[in-house]
Every structure is written in C-alpha cells, then in structure tokens.
Amino acid sequence: MKTAGSPAPLHEAAIDWLVVLRSGEATPDQLHDFDRWLVADPSHARVWDRLTARVDSRLGGLKTPAGGSADTLASTVAQAQIQSRNRRRMLKGTLAVGGLSTATAGLMLDRAMPLAQLFADYRTGTGERQWVTLADGSTIQLDARSAIDILFTPELRLVVLREGALLADVAPANTGGRNRPPFVVRTAQGTVRALGTRFAVRQRDDHTEVAMLLHRVELSPEQGLAHPLDEGQVARMTRQGVTPIDRSAHAASAWQGGLAEMHDQPLADLVAALKPYTRGYWHISPRAAECRVYGSYPLDDPDRTLQLMAETLPLRIRRYTGGWLVRIAMRDES
Missing domain, CATH: 3.55.50.30 (Phage tail protein beta-alpha-beta fold)
Structure with missing residues (x-):
C-alpha cells in the first residue's frame, strides 16, 4: 500500500533495480536476483517497462550508443547520475520521492543533468562548471548545463556547442614550428573561427552570442556573410547575419568566475x-x-x-x- 510521501513498494523496487543494474557495477548474483524478480509476477515486468520507457522518452531522437536499446538508454542515465557521491539517493530521489509520477520525475532528473545531452563528449550538470583540455593543448571551460562534441582531424579542429556556453583558450595555429589546422566552434546558427586565442560562445534558443576576449574571431552565419569580431566586442549571430551587442566582452563572459x-x-x-x-x-x-x-x-x-x-x-x-x-x-x- 502506498504511504504518504513515499512511492509504492513495487515502483520502489523497480527504481532500485534501475540504479543497481544500470550502474555498470552489478554482480552476477544481482543479475540473477533481478531475473527472478522480473518473472516472479507479471506486474513486475509491466512496472519495469513503464519506468524504462519513460526514461527513453526523454531521449527520443538523440545520438544514442550503438545498440540504442531501452536498457542501454536507461543504463546511460543511471551511469551519469552514479558519478555523483550520492548516486543512489539522486536517482531514487528524483524518480520516486513524494510519490511523483514518472513523467514529473523525468523533468526533475533533467533539471539535475540535461537528459538531451547525455551522449555529448563533454557535459556539465546544473550548477557545475568544468575545464576540458583538448588534444592540441587548447582549453575549454564549460558553463553549467552545457555540452560539446569534439572532432579533430588533420584538416580541422572542430568543437560543436550543443547547449549552454563555453570559453575557449585556443592553442595557436603556428607555434614552435608546428602548423595546426583551423580551430572552429560550430553552433546551431553558424561557425566561429578562431583568429585569436580567447573567446566565449553561448548558444541561445534562436541565436549565438560571441564575446571576443583576446585578438579576433570570424563569425560565419549559415545564410549570411562572414563578419570579423575584434577584441572587446560582443555580437549576436543568427542564421541570416551578425549584429553587434553593446556590452562588455568581459561582462558577457563573467560566468567563468x-x-x-x-x-x-x-x-x-x-x-x-x-x-x-x-x-x-x-x-x-x-x-x-x-x-x-x-x-x-x-x-x-x-x-x-x-x-x-x-x-x-x-x-x-x-x-x-x-x-x-x-x-x-x-x-x-x-
């Protein structure tokens, strides 16, 4: 029987299994016990299917791991949360505390870690900033709830900003006798090509905001002309073009501190x-x-x-x- 402020025992058990089995740390005995629990009663399988389906629905249409099964998606969600010191409490709490519906719990889980970006190369959760050092020695700081993909080839150093904001400190193209390919940040509206070393980029709902901190970048909107951005300037880039913003570049990137x-x-x-x-x-x-x-x-x-x-x-x-x-x-x- 469901009690006030706690989930039904069956739902609680399903959440327990989601956390344990999809953590990547399950023992053979735990796998065997799960199999026994799943077939012990038809209601167990129904609750399990509903729980994993709800998790999957938050990730529909996104880049998924090879295999892309419901269990794989559920595993990824659990593993992302288990990296926290309070891993069991985090997932159980967001999915079950207070007898919340699974849909509501999914929204709460998304507020802790953006579910749409679980498969990005690098990502940050709510209230978290992170430094990333790239293979060429460049560094990137991610703002909270941000995500990027990295693709380095002999012809191009590409960073795809999927969500949020980044501050890039770019290793020069030519230094110490080494020639590096162009460094480019891709957003939903176009590209930002580094002609200098330090700049910030934020992905907004309908535009990209770029703040130039040191030297220069070139903004290339999807359907417009390339536009240079000099040190200290801030600009808004849509798919159609680039317009200046009357704001200090350092103020626009103050989130780094x-x-x-x-x-x-x-x-x-x-x-x-x-x-x-x-x-x-x-x-x-x-x-x-x-x-x-x-x-x-x-x-x-x-x-x-x-x-x-x-x-x-x-x-x-x-x-x-x-x-x-x-x-x-x-x-x-x-």
Missing part, C-alpha cells in the same frame, strides 16, 4: 543566467522581466541572488514546493 554581471539590462537576462544554476523552475512576469538591473550577482548561490533581487528591486518573489518553483513579479502585481 561564477558571476552574472548586469549593466542596465532587463531582469530577464539575469534570470536566464541563473537558470543553469538552479534545479527548480523560475517563472517571471512580463513586467518584471523588463525591470532594469545593475551589478554583479553570484551564480553559485541562487538563493542569495534572489535575496539581493528582492532587497534592491520592487519585486515580489514567492517560492513553492521547497524552491522547485519560483515566481517573480512586480510588487503591485497580483
């Missing part, structure tokens, strides 16, 4: 910068989204940033379900 720097920008920009650092869902009213903000805000402490927003701006901030839902509105809004 754990800050969101706002200079007379809409509050919507600050909320967008914070979303990769919180596992909850934030909703901002249209009026509040237009409120202008200034200053530096900590990304690694969203609660502190919410407090600063409430103290310095005419906002009403309400939290529900332990912070899983945050609503931001003007004080005079109902």
